[in-house]
Amino acid sequence: MSTSTTLLALLEPGPAYGYTLKQNYDRWFARRRPLAFGQVYSTLARLTRDGLADQVEVESGHGPDRRLYRITAQGVGVVDEWVFAPEPPEASAAGTLHARVTVALLSGRDPADVLARQREAHLTRMRALQAQRRGSTGPELLAVTYELAHLDADLRWIEESGARLGAVREQLVAAREGDDDARG
């Protein structure tokens, strides 16, 4: 939902072609999630079908038809809602790190190793971002800061969890023994 709504939002300042839309997208959001040309057109088709955008003009002649898309009033409503509606709770912690640690615990792999490797990768990435941050202003500064904040959150969690792994493992074993589930 996020990608299509983002594209829709980029139509708000005025009508645009799929191609220019993609260029604008790259300018602001490529850092967060790269986007293929192909997807722009399928997304525009869906938005049109759903009444959130419409084709204002089809300019034919030189090359392929150029289709000018415009956001509808309904589309503006959707963007509006998306922008201001707080994220639902579960989306806040969507990373896979926690899942990976859980799997390690369940499968007898060493979770401390998982944490250690992730910690190294994060530290490397943070150093790069901190360097980049010093030269940044405006929107880029916002983006860099956002990523740094979440890497930092992961690091704190890594420290805290690392200290607790022993206790967690015991809990888990106990929980499993309470089972007697049907397993071949």
Place this chain on the structure above:
Amino acid sequence: MSTSTTLLALLEPGPAYGYTLKQNYDRWFARRRPLAFGQVYSTLARLTRDGLADQVEVESGHGPDRRLYRITAQGVGVVDEWVFAPEPPEASAAGTLHARVTVALLSGRDPADVLARQREAHLTRMRALQAQRRGSTGPELLAVTYELAHLDADLRWIEESGARLGAVREQLVAAREGDDDARG
């Protein structure tokens, strides 16, 4: 990739039916991402096709055929790699909050309002989690702590960004004026 690998990992302790697999999944990961029954079977089909799992037995007679699935050696390798490989950088900041603030800035909506609403929602959620946390041990404590850490990261970013919004907006307007792009 994460969901299918997670299911695969749950096959490691021993062969299982799709149904029991889903129950096990719910037990450990439902908090993070709910999973429909339907998806379990299509995922198992893909895993089988790709040689990461195979059918060990088809038990027919009472009701629908019960199919027992087993992880293959290759499957174990895939889980192993996934568990220990650090997440790629871009995945760390996958939330939409930053995107929503950017859209607000681009579209003339009030980004401070976006931040304020998200802040309220986060604070509410955090109070609930902190209460839950006091009664938690083991794996659940890990999960709660993980989410809390990321909510906290968002809050810090919200504070920091809020103070900088004026400067960011200027940067953004300047960048746009440097354009003269082909727009309607």
Place this chain on the structure above:
DNA sequence: GGCGACTATACACCAGGCGTATACGCCGAG
């Protein structure tokens, strides 16, 4: 005069995800 870069779109395909249909057994209410 042909080659590459840029503008512009369409199409086919795959994975992931959601809802619903199907089928059997068991158990309690009436």
Place this chain on the structure above:
DNA sequence: CTCGGCGTATACGCCTGGTGTATAGTCGCC
């Protein structure tokens, strides 16, 4: 005893999102 609901178990169809590739004209340049 039978009917309906619940638990076990799987299959199927459909949609969204995402990726790659084909197509086609235009422009500049050597």
